[in-house]
Amino acid sequence: MKFVIKHEIKGRLRVHMAQQRMTYEQADVLQYYLQQSDLVVDAKVYEQTADVVISYNGDRAAMIHLLCTFKYQMVEVPEGYLESTGRELNSEYKEKLICKVVWHYGKKLILPAPIRNVITIVNGIRYIWKGLQSLRHRRLDVAVLDATGIAVSLLRQDMGTAGSVMFLLGIGELLEEWTHKKSVGDLARSMSLNVEKVWQKVGDQEILVSASTIEKDDEIIVHAGNIIPFDGVVTTGDATVNQASLTGESVPVAKNIDSYVYAGTVLEEGELTICVKATGSATKYEKIVTMIEDSEKLKSNLEGKAEHLADKLVPYTLGGTLLTWLLTRNVTKALSILMVDFSCALKLAMPISVLSAIREAQQCDITVKGGKYLEAVSEATTIVFDKTGTLTKAKPTVIDVIPFNDSEPEELLRIAACLEEHFPHSMAKAVVTAAKQKKLEHEEMHSKVEYIVAHGISSFMEEKRVVIGSYHFVFEDEQCVIPEGKEVIFNNLPEECSCLYMAIDQQLAAVICIEDPVREEAADVIRDLRDNGIQKIVMMTGDSERTAAAIAHKVGVDEYYSEVLPEDKANFVEQEKALGHKVIMIGDGINDSPALSAADAGVAISDGAAIAREIADITIAADNLHEIVTLKKISNRLMQRIHRNYRFIVGFNAGLIALGVGGIIQPTTSSLLHNTSTLYIGLKSMENLLDEQEKMNK
Known part of the structure; x- marks a missing residue:
């Protein structure tokens, strides 16, 4: 394909593809094509400008040839990939945010004041109605506070303050909605299937074939520990199936002849022959998204506390407003309190901080299924390693x-x-x-x-x-x-x-x-984990005492246990939790699944057993154990950022309230400073937690 080199330094190219318009689908196809090449270290495709930024290793001529030979129609993209990249979602919400900002400030230049006032009143009715609904249900929450502040501003004909408050609330709602949808999308992508081969039943034989060749009404055989790749009906066999990814059921479900099974679930015990009824990856992805749309997995405890604290402060804010008015009979001073509520910043900064951390972890090949697991990793003091495939190399x-x-x-x-x-x-x-x-x-x-x-x-x-x-x-x-x-x-x-x-x-x-040689980085990882707050490091393995002792001595764990069964690992995790310790479990096999499920944060190796990845809360790539240290650092710094945000929000807004009550600043100034500080804290919360050097050293 034709392209123009716009900028070039050694190992990096910025090129413009020779086309008038690039669709989201074309951008995803090009991104996939480049990422599959061994030459490419990193690639970013910008569909708005049809530009591509490529970091590469090796020969420049080979990189140029890779681009020259590219054609959209020649790239075979895995089924379901295009539907689940999230590119269109991100672009949609970026446009919504830009339009909202442009409209808020642009209408002052375009529209006369009377029309602007009518628009402000109409928009205000929505917030006032939500506040009245909360009161009707006997709830004194943030919606009541927002409605009160907007209503008082409208009654005082202070349209500028009412408009500014609603603008910031609208920005917060958009960012919260974006945060939620992107979190759901990231989680769904991490759970989407990546099954390349399946066992097809042909006569009395089991034949290993490509999953892409399977059609409706074909029969496949699924063994214990494997993911079920397609929806279908059981024709023979008895088994228990883990359906947590779709239904949230913690207990495996018994399946036998004529039972219906779903793609993405995992066969824990037994064996099933399944008559395939659906093969579309896109529908699997959509099904996962639907099932987890309202999942509380996505929220950390601190996010929940932020919302609870925001609602809990409402009576005090309203009480302070009323008390100020009773003591001073000054509506302006009383309104200064309403203009500076804590809820906007608390509700905006926390989910953005968590989303940013999950995104940054993804950039480091770490998939996190929800914010609460980062919190658990941050608080963990005990870590338990399986030996094979974790402390030792993934490819014995x-x-x-x-x-x-x-x-x-x-x-x-x-x-x-x-x-x-x-x-x-x-x-x-x-x-x-x-x-x-x-x-x-x-x-x-x-x-x-x-x-x-x-x-x-x-x-x-x-x-x-x-x-x-x-x-x-x-x-x-x-x-x-x-x-x-x-x-x-x-x-x-x-x-x-x-x-x-x-x-x-x-x-x-x-x-x-x-x-099964020990990973070269294992000893360094153990030391780094101690430096980052882990107090007890344990290795558990089903291997012999002789082998376990040798490995434990090499890597430097605090304790090791040999010849253990799956229930022994899970029991140890439960005992540690009973002592008040937060526990991380790291494993890759079917036998690690009970312990991964029992731990506060279960971490699976990406090329391990499907059931381990399914049950685990976090998945790391198999090629570098330093990612566990990176995960711990990101988690620690996320919690530090959240606590720092708490202190800033409470301190800054309390100061604004004091200045307003003291008559030093006007409500409009309080509102402006409050809104500005909220946007500032939101933007700061989007910044990476680790610097580039730390990521390079992982």
Whole structure:
């Protein structure tokens, strides 16, 4: 596509696309195209001017070629992406704000005073009516205060003050509405599906296919721990499904034949075969938005306190106004109190602060599902880490397959991969990846597979029972034994590895040694978390005592627990909460789900199990553990900003009231200063909490 370079420095281009008008959809397509390139570090598309600002790494000629070869029609954008970017929403509210400001100040130049006064009176009726409705329901809230201030100003024929008050209230309403819708959109996008492959049932076979090929009335199979990718009806199977994302139900729902299941929910236990009834991603997104539209998840406790405090101050403001009038018989002094209510600033600054923090977290690859979770992270003193995929690297690798029967290692690995490919866990992915690297084909050779959470997998292959999983599962639960004469090999397994044990017909067949190295940044992250207010750092793992002790020593946690079950992690979190501690839980697997749900703030790794991401309150990218420190810093500074806003709003407005009652300033001046300070605090609340250097060091 043709374009013009408007500005250029090394590693950065600003270009103008050669088109008269760029639609929201075209801007999103171009943004997606650029972000998918390895060359591009960051890209911003401005649809109003058809300009693009690109930061890139590597060869300039390659970047120019990338732009030259771009065509809108050639870009395959994932289904549902365009409907959920939020670009049109942001543009809509920006235009509304600009129009409101231009109209407020422009009408003074365009319209004569009588017409302006009529408009002010008509607008005032809406606020007065809302105040009367509150009184009718015996509520003495901010609506009553707003109505009183506007009504008194109109009765005194002080149209300028009444207009200014309504202008600021209108700005506040717009920003609050924008805040809410954007928060809902961000939350819905974080919950939107990103399923690329599904298991399709074809005859008696399970075939792994692209989700985009699935059509209505196709049958798919969903295993435990996986997200349900499409709406549909259960044709076979019994399972429990977590529907919290759609219905808010905290207890999983039993599903069996003829039950209807919804896209975006997660299968916790069991297995289902589903006849697909709907495949559109856009409708899934819209459904999520509808379901969470009124969710209290979006508000932090401090946001709720701000609204409660604003309403709580109303009687005192009205009482102060009446008392001032009774003592001074001066309407001007009494009106000075009404012109300076605390509610505008309190109700405006708090949601903007939280939205800004959620947006900034998103820029750092951290998805936060609501303001209250940032508050919980700020207050947390205990953090609990799962080991595998969190403190250790997200992509463990198979380094050896040790046979304990007469089979070749490749054949044993092929069998293990055939079983493990059905279940989302980093250890399972390591086995499947190793088989792919060795180009081992593993068509379905087994009967139905059964997943036992935090233990392992069992199935039948050629009428022989095959189990694969932890030591506890294979040797204690399943009572498998080591073949005679193989004890020495077993006792000399490499200490530095995590092991998966596979047994066939009660006999150990293979030990798969998996290298799960500690993340290079883990020790630094532990130290930084202590510096930012975490007092107790715990590691919990289902791995052996030997492996757990080695990892704990390397990273420097305060406590560690080995060979734990999912309920052990959840019980520990509950015990810490019972002691009065706020707890963060960080995990990536199905077995972490109970603890993630129990914690004050559950943090999931983005490429972990679907159920972990579903239950978690916050999701971080898998490639950098420093994002946990970034999350803690953002949360801490958000709370500092909110408390600072409280102090400023109360102090400044109390000063204005004192000056007004003292007759030093007029009500119109009080209103102007109050409105200006409210806009100032709102704009300050939009600023980033971290500087660029801190983000670069994450």
